Amino acid sequence: MKKKSTRPFRLAAVASLLVCASAMAVPTLPLDSPAIDQVFKAFTAETPGCALGLYQEGKLLYAKGYGLADLNHQVPIRPDTVFDIGSTSKQFTALAVLMLQAEGKLSLQDEVSKHLPELKGLKPAITLEQMLHHTAGLRDYNELLMLAGHFGEDVTTADDALQRLAAQRGLNFTPGARFSYSNSGYFLAALIVERVSGQSLDAFLQARVFQPLGMKATHVRSDHNQVVAHRASAYSPTEHGFAIDMSNWDQVGDGAVQTTVQDLALWDGELARPRVVDAKLLQAMQQPGRLNDGQATQYGLGLGVDNYRGLPRIQHSGAWGGYRAMFMRFPAQQLGLALTCNAGQANPLALSQQVVDIVLADQLAKPAELKRPAVADAAPAGFEPQRFEGVFFDAENSQLLKIKRGGDGQLKLQRGGSGGVLMALSAQAVQTKTGITTLTLSDDAQSLSVQRRDEAAPRPFKRLPAYQPQxxxxxxxxxxxxxxxxxxxxxxxxxxxxxxxxxxxxxxxxxxxxxxxxxxxxxxxxxxxxxxxxxxxxxxxxxxxxxxxxxxx
Missing domain, CATH: 2.40.128.50 (Lipocalin)
Known part of the structure; x- marks a missing residue:
């Protein structure tokens, strides 16, 4: 880490504050600046950071920057700093498709190959609606390019991504059978918007959304060489401090919108009280998708649809390189929030929810209480942690998870590249520390039933026999x-x-x-x-x- 700066503008680098007078007239939003500042205490005059915006019916109540937009030149983050918002961009792509459908130029029920004949070899056929609801089963083009050997700093184009998708000879699952987040659908949707409208996605959205709303700093960036005024550089932490973490990939649709928390106030206002966009289109974006069996998902068209501590919420996060973002609305409270970060270690969902906990403290249900971790003097009757240890495999979804005891004696779960402590609920069941996932051991300890709160049915994992390769x-x-x-x-x-x-x-x-x-x-x-x-x-x-x-x- 660098030594602390002694430059005279160090305090300005911590934050730039803008509070509109309208905030004083909204007693339902008791903004507590010191409490909110505490949420962002990790972002200082020596680190990258975040910009926060809070809105009510499009009015900017609170906007503040924490940390630096550029570490080389010690430029502070401000409410007008431009960030790449990653997948938070998807809502604008979905809106563009809905606008073209409203004009009769395409239909969400169209097969994708009707507009992209390059994908005729991909079977079974998928629809635009399935793509936008993440139920098409498309392999993720970002992962495909990485698997093919591309670095994030490589220059890759829309043609590169389309060629990789056109070369695929299979889907992840039957279209409509399940929900699986995929960037491919929104990248392809952007190509369809461009071919049907004859305009780039940026030109289309500028003419119909961004300019009419006055979002002057907002655009879709399709050229990695483009100079963007007031844009923050993105960073990720390393053992030696921070390193630049930015991509030269030029695909759009699934991401690539550049904007500020000030501009996003105008978008929040449009969602609250439409004046430019047909209200029916905005409502359609907020309707959950459905699977073939009729089960509803928690995703509309470019927006997640769920609830937080008892309050209905729409939201979407984003992450690309070292950029992180979150856009969140609580319609009943007419509260909007945007968070844009240039720190790869930032968790936009957790940070946003901590802010919401402060602003809507008197309207939120109490968080669900979790069981205490299993320890020698507090374990449920009959709980034997060693029975849970082992490697388990879900053959249908080709997923592995491992459970083992750490040096502190606590059970720990590892699934993919993540994991954490497991907490005992009973002799047969444990739960992740977040409370999101419950794992129930069979009587013979040869299988696990894994149930996530956001999934309708549990997934079965069978214990793998101990294996020691020669x-x-x-x-x-x-x-x-x-x-x-x-x-x-x-x-x-x-x-x-x-x-x-x-x-x-x-x-x-x-x-x-x-x-x-x-x-x-x-x-x-x-x-x-x-x-x-x-x-x-x-x-x-x-x-x-x-x-x-x-x-x-």
Missing amino acids: AADLAALVGHYRSAELDTQWQIRLQGQELQMKARNGQSSLTLQGRDLIEGENAVLTLRRDAKGALQGFVYDSDRSRGIVFERR
């Missing part, structure tokens, strides 16, 4: 593997006794969890063999990209 098992995997769909080659190699995967853009560790099951970083590789048992390759499965075949060379 040196010959590891050596047999060494070689080169190619994916035709990604047009890329990976190498599995041994570094001492560690199995590693090497691709153009880096390497990662692999763990053999069974004869034909390899655990990677946020993915599972299932080995494929011929009738005689000879290794032919593997299938790559992750949350957002499933069924990608690699053949052994």
Whole structure:
């Protein structure tokens, strides 16, 4: 970390405050600046940070910057600082599609290949509506480009992404069968807007949304070389301080909107009291999608639809490179919030909810109380933590989770690249510390039922037998593997006794969890063999990209 600055404008670098007089006339919003400041105390005159905006019916009640927009030049974050808002952009793409449907130029029921013939080979057919509701089953193009070997700092174009999607010969699931967040649908939706309207997504939105609303600093950035006035650089923490974390990918639709918390006040006002956009379109964006079986999701068209501590809420977060963002509205309270950050370590959802806890303290239900962690003198009767330890596999979704005891004796869950402490509920059940996920052990301890609050049904995970690979098992995997769909080659190699995967853009560790099951970083590789048992390759499965075949060379 740098030494503390002694420059005379250090206090100005901490924050730039703007409070409209209208805030004084709204007694229902008891804004407590010191309390809100405490939420953002980690962002200082030496770090990147965030800008916060609070709105009521489009009126900017409170706007403040915390931290620096540019570490090189010690430029403070202000309410007019421009940020990339990542996936928070999706609501504008969805609106553009709805506008074209209202004009009769397309329909949400259209098959995507009607407008993008490059995707005719992708079966079964998917609709625009399924894409926008994240129920199409499309593999995520961001992950596909990364799997193909691209770095974030590489220059990639819309054509690069479209070619990768057109080369895919499978979906993650039957369209409409489930919800799975995918950037591909919104990237493709932007291409469709451009082909149907004859305008770029930016030109379309400028003419119909941004300029009419007076959002002068807002635009869709499709050229990584474009100079953007007052734009914050993005950073992520490293062991040596902060490093620039920005991308040169030029796709739009799923992200790429550049804006400020001041401009987002105008958008919040439009959602509260439409004057430019047809109110029916805005209402449609806030209606949850439905699966083939009629089950409602918690996602509309470019906006999440849920509730927070008893209050209905619409929201969408964003993350791209080191940028983080959140847009949130509580319609009944007519409270809007926007948070834009250039700090990769920032958690926009958690930060936003802490602000809401302050502003709407007298209207929120009490948080659900969680059980205390299982300890020797407080464990439920019959609770034996060692019965939960092991590796469990969900074959249908190709997901692994591991449970083990840490040095402090507490059970800990690892799933993909994340994990945390588990808290005992009973002899057979544990819960994540957040309370979002409950894991119930079968009587014979050979399976787990994993239930998330936001999922209708639990997922079954079967215990994998203990497996200790021999040196010959590891050596047999060494070689080169190619994916035709990604047009890329990976190498599995041994570094001492560690199995590693090497691709153009880096390497990662692999763990053999069974004869034909390899655990990677946020993915599972299932080995494929011929009738005689000879290794032919593997299938790559992750949350957002499933069924990608690699053949052994």
